[in-house]
Amino acid sequence: MDWPIAGGGVYISAGEVLASSEGTTLDPGGIANTKGAWANLVASAPFNAAGFILTVHADSLGPGIGSYLFDIGVGSGPTIIVPNMLIGGTGDFSAVAFIPIPVPAGGAIQGRAQSTNTAADGNLIVQAILVRENFTMPQPFGAMIDYGAALADSGGTQVDPGTPANTKAAWSQIVAATVRDHNALMIALGGQALGKAAADYLFDIGVGPAGAETVIIGNINAITSAADDSPNPPWRGPFYVSVPSGSRLAVRAQSSDATSSRREIDVVLYGFS
Amino acid sequence: MAQDQWYAVYEAATGRLVSEGTVVANPLPPGLVLKIVPKPDDSAMWNQSSLDFVPRPAIVMVDRVVDFSEDPTIKSIFLKLPLEDRQALRSALAVLLGRRRFRFADQAKELG
Numbered sequence: 001m002d003w004p005i006a007g008g009g010v011y012i013s014a015g016e017v018l019a020s021s022e023g024t025t026l027d028p029g030g031i032a033n034t035k036g037a038w039a040n041l042v043a044s045a046p047f048n049a050a051g052f053i054l055t056v057h058a059d060s061l062g063p064g065i066g067s068y069l070f071d072i073g074v075g076s077g078p079t080i081i082v083p084n085m086l087i088g089g090t091g092d093f094s095a096v097a098f099i100p101i102p103v104p105a106g107g108a109i110q111g112r113a114q115s116t117n118t119a120a121d122g123n124l125i126v127q128a129i130l131v132r133e134n135f136t137m138p139q140p141f142g143a144m145i146d147y148g149a150a151l152a153d154s155g156g157t158q159v160d161p162g163t164p165a166n167t168k169a170a171w172s173q174i175v176a177a178t179v180r181d182h183n184a185l186m187i188a189l190g191g192q193a194l195g196k197a198a199a200d201y202l203f204d205i206g207v208g209p210a211g212a213e214t215v216i217i218g219n220i221n222a223i224t225s226a227a228d229d230s231p232n233p234p235w236r237g238p239f240y241v242s243v244p245s246g247s248r249l250a251v252r253a254q255s256s257d258a259t260s261s262r263r264e265i266d267v268v269l270y271g272f273s
Numbered sequence: 274m275a276q277d278q279w280y281a282v283y284e285a286a287t288g289r290l291v292s293e294g295t296v297v298a299n300p301l302p303p304g305l306v307l308k309i310v311p312k313p314d315d316s317a318m319w320n321q322s323s324l325d326f327v328p329r330p331a332i333v334m335v336d337r338v339v340d341f342s343e344d345p346t347i348k349s350i351f352l353k354l355p356l357e358d359r360q361a362l363r364s365a366l367a368v369l370l371g372r373r374r375f376r377f378a379d380q381a382k383e384l385g
Contacts, residue, residue: 162290171293177296209299210298226376226377259332
C-alpha cells in the first residue's frame, strides 16, 4: 500500500446519541432569544483536535420553526470557541462545516442555543466530528469571532437584495471595524422563519467604507424554497482571505425574488484568527 | 464623522441606495451622495423617491382553506352542506394543512 501525504487522518465523533440515532439536543429553553442551558456533546475530548466537522439540524421530533444562534464551548466554564452560529427556517433545515479551531484533549465539549421558537420541541441537534492533529492538517486558528449576530431576534444583520430582481442591491454594514486581523471568513445565512419564495440568491462579501467597498468573496450562491425558508446551503467557508484589524465588513445580495418582506436574508460573518 | 452615526450612501442621479453604515468613504466617489439617517431596523426599506427609509409593505398571504372552499368543483358540493358542517370541514382542513395553510398570493395553490 502507498502512504500518500494527504491520508492518515483520524476522526472521532462527539455528541452522538446511539439510543436515538441522533446528535446532542440543544434546548433553547422557554425564554425567547435567550441562551438555554449548556449540554454536553462529550465529557472528555479523546485527543488534541485540529478542528472539527460541525453538523446541526432541526429536531426531527418537531421541525424547528424559528431563527437560532448557538454556541460551542470547550473545557470548564466553558470557553466559547464557536460563537453565535446562525441557522434557522421553517422546516427541516441542516448545515455542516469544518471549523478550524483546535479542541484540547481531556476537556468537555458543550453546546447551547437560543431561538425565536420557545416550543418544547423546537430544539437543535448538533454533532462534532473531531479531526486529530497531524502533519497533513492545516494549521488551525486560535479564535473565531462573530460579526452581525442579532441576539434580540436570534438572527443576523438583515441584507435586502432589493429591486429589480437579479441585480446587486446596496451594501449592508455587518461590522464597522473588525477587532483583530483575520485570515479566514465564514458566512451564515438565515431566514427568520418569515416565509420565503422559491428563489435564487448571490451574495458578495466586501471590505471598505460605504461607497468604496471592494468585493473579497463574490457571488456566493444560495436558494430558498416556499416549503423551508432556510437559505440553502446556510453556511459557506471558511474562505482563506486576509482582513486586517479595523476593517469594515459589508454584505450585499441579489435575488430572483423582488418581493419586499419576503426576499430579505439574515447574515452573520465569522472571522478566524 | 461620528462613529455611531448611521449614513445612507445613494446615487445622486437615481436615488438608488448604494450602501449604509457608520463608516463612509471620504471623499465619496463621484455621483454618490451622503445622508444622515436613523439606523433602520428590519422593518424598514430604502425608498429611492423619498430618499429615506420607509416601512416595508405587509406581505399578503392567502388561506388555502379559502382556496379549497372557492374551488368551483368543491364549492358546488360545499354549499350543499349545513353551515355547521362547512365550518367543521374548514377547521379540519386547517389542522391538516398545518404550517402549509397559508401561501403567498403569487404562489401556486398546489402544495409543492
